[in-house]
Amino acid sequence: MACSRFRVEEFFEDCKGYLGMAQYETRSWVGWHHHMTLVGLAHLFVTLTRMRLEKRPRR
Numbered sequence: 001m002a003c004s005r006f007r008v009e010e011f012f013e014d015c016k017g018y019l020g021m022a023q024y025e026t027r028s029w030v031g032w033h034h035h036m037t038l039v040g041l042a043h044l045f046v047t048l049t050r051m052r053l054e055k056r057p058r059r
Helices: 002-018 029-055
Strands: none
Touching: 002 029
16 A cells, blocks of 8 residues: 555656646636546556567667
């Protein structure tokens, strides 16, 4: 459980830092939910791309 807390904090730090999670001003719950969903998907894309590039052998 201790490691999962670090992952969650790392997720929020990454999302706030370079994916724009903290830049949305809440006007409605639906709008906030859509924005957070897109930020989560963007984070997944960035993480998977980073992992794929790290596995690629260097020439």
